[in-house]
Amino acid sequence: MTFSICVREPYEDEAGDQQYRFGVAVTTRLPGVGVPCPHVNEYGAVSTQSLTNVDLGRRGVAYLADGLAIEDALQALLNADDGSADRQLHGVSREGSFTFSGEGCNDWYGETSGENYTVAGNLLTGEAVVERTAEQYEDAAFGDAPLAKRLIDALGAGQAAGGDKREDLTVQSAAVKVVDTADDDRPYYDDLRVDATEDPIVDLRETFRLAKQGYEDALERYEDEMDDENEAGEEAVSEDGE
Secondary structure, rough: HHHHHHEEEEOOOOOOOOOEEEEEEEOOOOOOOOOOEEEEOOOEEEEEEOOOOOOOHHHHHHHHHHHHHHHHHHHHHOOOOOOOEEEEEEEEOOOOEEEOOOOOOOOOOOEEEEOOOEEEEEEEEEEOOHHHHHHHHHHOOOOOHHHHHHHHHHHHHHHHHEOOOOOOOOOEEEEEEEEEOOOOOOOHEEEEEEEEEHHHHHHHHHHHHHHHHHHHHHHHHHHHHHHHHHHHHHHHHHHOOO
């Protein structure tokens, strides 16, 4: 019912400190995929899907924040889950990655992974969906565009390769979530959802464009206001000194 990509991008900031970007993008032929499936924090990114168990994602990223290795954290959760055969679970942490597809997932299902990402899907038209999603991300990895945009583009490549095979289900959804450890004030465009639409990737891409534009417009406006206030304050100090 779903395919998704989880990504880790380590980098050094201007001060030479180690930082990370983590992100998940996901789409399905059902509404509201952004609620149960993608989970991200400053320590990793996880997607839980197929017969979705939200706890696997929520507790998974919480365990990463507690210092557990992603392999240990997610496997322990699956071991305690009576429905694990019907789950699909994958993700990345600061130092590792994990993929799992239970034998109860519906064809086509499977996963792939690279140095800094994992991709998984089920009820797809074929393996090409996850392969093209991965290839698109690899082509743009660590690029100049924001990670959220590059993840949406990766979903678009998977969708173009066939996507979810249930063509009779027209109401679809998509979501993207990104966390950057260097950002105290996270941009609006790093957490977006399109909950019910017939063309989720197109609509999510447009939502991203507008959210990024709105964020930049707001920054410009409030920076101008702060500059005006600072100038007024400097003039007042100068007059008092005279």
